Amino acid sequence: MSANDANRTILVTGVNGQVGFELTRTLQGLGNVVALDRCVLNLADLDQVRRVVREVKPGLIVNPAAYTAVDKAEADTVEAMRLNAETPGVLAEEAKRLGAGLVHYSTDYVFDGTKSGAYIESDAVNPQNVYGKSKLAGEQAIAAAGCAHLIFRTSWVYGTRGKNFLLTMLRLGAERDELSVVSDQFGAPTWSNTIATLSANVLSQAVVGQGDWWQKNSGVYHLTASGATSWHGFAEAIFEFSNFGKKPTVKSITAASYPTPAVRPCNSRMSNDKLFAAFGLTPPTWDAALRLCLAK
Known part of the structure; x- marks a missing residue:
């Protein structure tokens, strides 16, 4: 799993978060998964981050942890930048020192949402809120460190735990x-x-890949469900698929009529074509995945 050797220890951060919780399960079998929560690894403490990584000596670091309170970030810039930009930069530096690979997760909010079609990885970035700016800074810090890395930009993340739509x-x-x-x-x-699941599928390819796998595949990829909808459409599907007793009426409103501290892009659609071209993976449609998530 390491970029340069057979080290199969996988360090996973943010294991109590939505994605981190799932990763600790899907990565089983790919190596010795060392899953750490904030009690052991406080990602806001950069010195501790360095110390823990050097103690664990992983061949792969998987970092789903992030500051995700989008509206709160507008007034909490320092903390957002620390967790979303500085910490990934430190992880990348340590990965480079160890010859390890780094998997990191970013967001559709690095774009301004003005494009008419789906965004591709090479499109110009222009984040409109602090959260998006902090996540972009994290991407840039990882690239600057020069480690073997995969950055997966995703969108509108939800699950059965944590705080989500x-x-x-x-x-x-x-x-x-x-x-x-x-x-x-x-x-x-x-x-x-x-x-x-898709992250584990990609990393399983890294396990059996040639020695230059990371050199060939390092970079930014979009990784979202296929298809698209609005928040209104998402809400209606939730009530339809969850067999809700008495379904509430879901009224359609404009973003302008519901102002929030953080500006959100009108278009967050991202193409998964590069993901398919590199790894042969096609994400499920958003509604098919939602049905699976809500299945009893």
């Missing part, structure tokens, strides 16, 4: 008869399990 809708739907949801922002709701 799915769980918010289920909670509010049980409390209210009518909900108002934005219908003029578009993207691909992506199940945390989809992200973890």
